[in-house]
Amino acid sequence: MAAAKTKIFLSGPLQIICDDGRDATPPGTKAKALLALVVLSKNAVRSRAWLQDHLWSTSAPAQGAASLRKELSRLSKFFGAQDLSWFTIARDTVSIDLGAVEVDIFDTDLPPDRAELLEGLDVGDPEFEDWLAIERQAFWSVDTGEGDDTPIPAQRPAHWGRQRPILVLEPMETVGDTADVAITAAAIHDELMFLLGTLSDVIELRDARRQTAPVEGYILSGSVVGADTLRVGAQLTSTADDSCLWNGRFRFRQGDSFDAVEEIAMELVAALQLRLRDGHWADIWSARATSTEAWTEFQRGRVKEGHTTYDGLSTAIRHYEHCLTHDPEYLPAQVAIGFCKLDLIRLGMARDPDSFLSEVQTLSARLRAEHPDDAYCIALEAFTHNVAGHTEEACELMRPVIDRWRNSPELLGYYGTLLGYDGRYEAEIAVCRKALALTPHPPIWIESNLAISMAQVGDKAAWHHAHNVLRNDAGNVRARMVLCALSAEAGNTSLARRHARRILELEPDFTAETWAWAPCFRDPDHHAHMARLLASAGL
Helix, strand or coil, X not given: CCCCCEEEECECCCEXXXXXXXXXXXXXXXXXXXXXXXHCCHHHEEEHHHHHHHHCCCCCHHHHHHHHHHHHHHHHHHHHHCCCCCEEECCCEEEECHHHEEEHHXXXXXXXXXXXXXXXXXXXXXXXXXXXXXXXXHHCCCCCCCCCCCCCCCCCCCCCCCCCCEEEECCCEEECCCHHHHHHHHHHHHHHHHHHHCCCCCCEEEECCCCCCCCCCEEEEEEEECCCCEEEEEEEEECCCCCEEEEEEEEECHHHHHHHHHHHHXXXXXXXXXXXXXXXHHHHXXXXXXXXXXXXHHHHHHHHHCCCCHHHHHHHHHHHHHHHHHCCCCHHHHHHHHHHHHHHHHCCCCCCHHHHHHHHHHHHHHHHHHCCCCHHHXXXXXXXXXXXXXXXXXXHHHHHHHHHCCCCHHHHHHHHHHHHHCCCHXXXXXXXXXXXXXXXXXXXXXXXXXXXXXXXXXXXXHHHHHHHXXXXXXXXXXXXXXXXXXXXXXXXXXXHHHHHHHHHHHCCCCCCCCCCCHHHCCCHHHHHHHHHHHHHCCC
């Protein structure tokens, strides 16, 4: 018969019961909190530094370290007196042997009316409060299932939140001993390092010549073959299963090698974006030939646009304008300027929203006349309708686009946003989930919008998605706004105000009323509900 184990109860007040029925719950709030932090970690191991940051975050480092040593010493003596050996304190870590204990929330089918996780545990540390808020939401078995009553079937991706893929760039192999082969191989590698470096916010780039440890991510490799013409091959491979996500072959004359190197490098970067992040959008902008200078400015604008802050959007507009000085007809940059100006209005940041809207309406009308079938020109027109207060028309305009491009993450994200403004939040949630499932590293704004829509309908998964966004983008105001509103709605005023202070650090002009542009919402109460929650937190 298996030996009885010590039981750790986390549902309700933290309690530890030995195999003989003795209560071995340590005294002291910090001791209980420390145990909770360890047992709810991956493999029940935490570093001392991490524990110190979550229990003594407001103390000076030396003082916090001393307090942690004192608390660990007390716990060691307490469990030693109880003859319990599953709690281990090492030089750098603290751990619990899960094989020697039973944890109620790990091994039991909890009833729907279960008690609160770690009920009454309050240590007064803001970092611990944030951690506990996340754990309590996860404890309630947040439903991420999909409903059938939605316009687009949803599916859950395996890894939401993996926003920044690691890419290892290998040197180009050479076949042939001519000088042109070696020069071309080195030039392609250097050009790729430069162009990929402009995407540092969305791709974690590593040079294989300096990378010694294995990585979980992707490898971009290739070769240059010298003959009558130079031939270049390249492939993008996943390290997870060694599958080839993309491969390409290029030929060019030796006399044209300089221009060809730039062209090949741009095609490789476009392929990377197409397979890992932006789907159809990458296909759109890469299909329009332009100069390296214009292309680079456009990519820099894309990175800044993803920040969705006033400075980020304003800087993105400047990059797109610089792009157009190199190539005045480059359509993706013209469309992107329109979207940035509309985003400044929608997110309550525009200094003169009426003027911006008029400019974008003029731009949109011209682009639709010149490119009537372009998906992004249609999307831009749809959002001009939305910002002008015509949400139903905006959704109707976008629906045929989605019917045609059902596998484009960005276009689905756009459509989901419009559905939310139209008050159809459940449909928006399904569409955003579909968008997130289409690419392993989705644009972060899609999950941010998902969190907002879930918060509007009271779906507790909003906590999870907002924190997921912050793990990838700590300065994301929209995700912080969701947490502020959720905390206020849950009655946790101190946590709500803490999020509010952080929002004002990131966006000093942010107010509850300007969290979004009210005319975008078909039902004004949806804007007002969020505004009331944010106002209660002091915004």
